[in-house]
Amino acid sequence: MARMAAFRFTARDDPVLEAHVRRHIGARRFAYNRCLEAVKDTLDERRARPDVEVPWSGYSLINWWNGWKRSEDAGCLFAVDPSGRAELVDAGLAWRTEVSAQVFEEAAVDLGRALAAFSASKKGARRGERVGFPHFQKKGQGPESFRLRNKVSRSGHHCIRVGERGPRSLTLPVIGPVALREDTRRLRRMLRPGPDGLPRARICSATVSLRRGRIVVTVTCELADVHPGMRHRSDNGARRSFVGVDRGLSHLVVVAGSDRSEWGRIEPPRHAVAARPALARASRSLSRKVPGSANSTKARARLGRLHGRVANRRNDFTHRISSTIAKTHGAICIEDLAVKNLVKNRHLARSIYDAAWGELASQLRYKAAWYGATLVVAPRFFASTKTCSSCGWLCQEMTLGERIFRCQNCGLTADRDINAAANLAAWGEAEQRSATQAPDPEARGRVTKACGGRSAGHHLGDGGTAPETPDPGKKQEPVAAPAA
Numbered sequence: 001m002a003r004m005a006a007f008r009f010t011a012r013d014d015p016v017l018e019a020h021v022r023r024h025i026g027a028r029r030f031a032y033n034r035c036l037e038a039v040k041d042t043l044d045e046r047r048a049r050p051d052v053e054v055p056w057s058g059y060s061l062i063n064w065w066n067g068w069k070r071s072e073d074a075g076c077l078f079a080v081d082p083s084g085r086a087e088l089v090d091a092g093l094a095w096r097t098e099v100s101a102q103v104f105e106e107a108a109v110d111l112g113r114a115l116a117a118f119s120a121s122k123k124g125a126r127r128g129e130r131v132g133f134p135h136f137q138k139k140g141q142g143p144e145s146f147r148l149r150n151k152v153s154r155s156g157h158h159c160i161r162v163g164e165r166g167p168r169s170l171t172l173p174v175i176g177p178v179a180l181r182e183d184t185r186r187l188r189r190m191l192r193p194g195p196d197g198l199p200r201a202r203i204c205s206a207t208v209s210l211r212r213g214r215i216v217v218t219v220t221c222e223l224a225d226v227h228p229g230m231r232h233r234s235d236n237g238a239r240r241s242f243v244g245v246d247r248g249l250s251h252l253v254v255v256a257g258s259d260r261s262e263w264g265r266i267e268p269p270r271h272a273v274a275a276r277p278a279l280a281r282a283s284r285s286l287s288r289k290v291p292g293s294a295n296s297t298k299a300r301a302r303l304g305r306l307h308g309r310v311a312n313r314r315n316d317f318t319h320r321i322s323s324t325i326a327k328t329h330g331a332i333c334i335e336d337l338a339v340k341n342l343v344k345n346r347h348l349a350r351s352i353y354d355a356a357w358g359e360l361a362s363q364l365r366y367k368a369a370w371y372g373a374t375l376v377v378a379p380r381f382f383a384s385t386k387t388c389s390s391c392g393w394l395c396q397e398m399t400l401g402e403r404i405f406r407c408q409n410c411g412l413t414a415d416r417d418i419n420a421a422a423n424l425a426a427w428g429e430a431e432q433r434s435a436t437q438a439p440d441p442e443a444r445g446r447v448t449k450a451c452g453g454r455s456a457g458h459h460l461g462d463g464g465t466a467p468e469t470p471d472p473g474k475k476q477e478p479v480a481a482p483a484a
């Protein structure tokens, strides 16, 4: 089991549940800020005494928190008898039993991660933008969510359970059963033991968040590998014919082979463009309300819901496309796009965000791995659009409006996107050729690319009892290596 996936459910509106969720979110924020305060205090202390140890990792922060929450620093409860004599009844955080203790632990883990990211960034051991020192979280800013780990007791009892109170329910520790809007069937089916007695999924954690007035529960799971019958066959070193995936604005995605054969063409859904009038109306309505008033809160919620709907539709669409491409093509080439630079063009930014190119690429990347497909990424400055896919002539000037590529060398006329996708496919094939032909100092003679995964170390034609290449349509269990 190695692949991670999330199942997202929306809870039914319930004031009691909302109170629980808000209490947990507040507790998480409190623990995070309290731990951060302790880190800052010990850092100050260390200036005077260098031997003071600063709790920096999640583990040490949990230990610090667990010590603190029971101490008199966290609060004291006194009982006063009629004579006026006070007696200490209980020390520690008075409300600590009202929320799940895991909320505190996960807050400490989050702070530990933030501190580690800060250290790594400072040392230059981390890619991307610089990460600053973590700061205190304020109500209404920062994550409105909390995370609970799925702890399993010695008797095998899971603290996060699905479908206990009917198909649309989920049980969380301390909070109890949560009524959901969606059916949990797909997740329940994967949690049931299969023919080998093992379930195909294991729940790792659940994140409960408040999103645009709704309570959303995201269940993170570790899933078993995709069924071998669903995976692309690993054809021992044989060359795969690639498809190029060209991402554009006039067509969201064009998939074509190196011979310019078109495999698919997807119109951009333009979710944000379609919702623009409604979004404009809602924003205008919000701008006319008195800031801080009840009406402004309502108007803000309405605008948030609209944005949420656009995001949900876009997300669903992107997942469908990436799944289809990863399932149907065994060798895919995409180009590396500098989305961050492209959105600087104000006229195109909305359409580019709407197309979710970056998200599509990252989904393709992990889904290709799930289904055993090869994915290669052409470099950022590969001129896929301006190159002739037939003779390689490079066009110097090509505007966004030109939809037809005309080669002035060999006379090829092709659809602009098909030409680009064909170039990408050819690039992928060339890349594969150079990878399989690279001289391997360990091996003599022709080098065959070893197929990875479960069938590694198992070669066809080695005189064993290996079956012929399995039929991808047939469901088949992985074959064990033949006994010597």
Ligand SMILES: [Zn+2]
Binding pocket: 388, 389, 390, 391, 392, 393, 407, 408, 409, 410, 411, 412
């Ligand atoms: Zn040409």
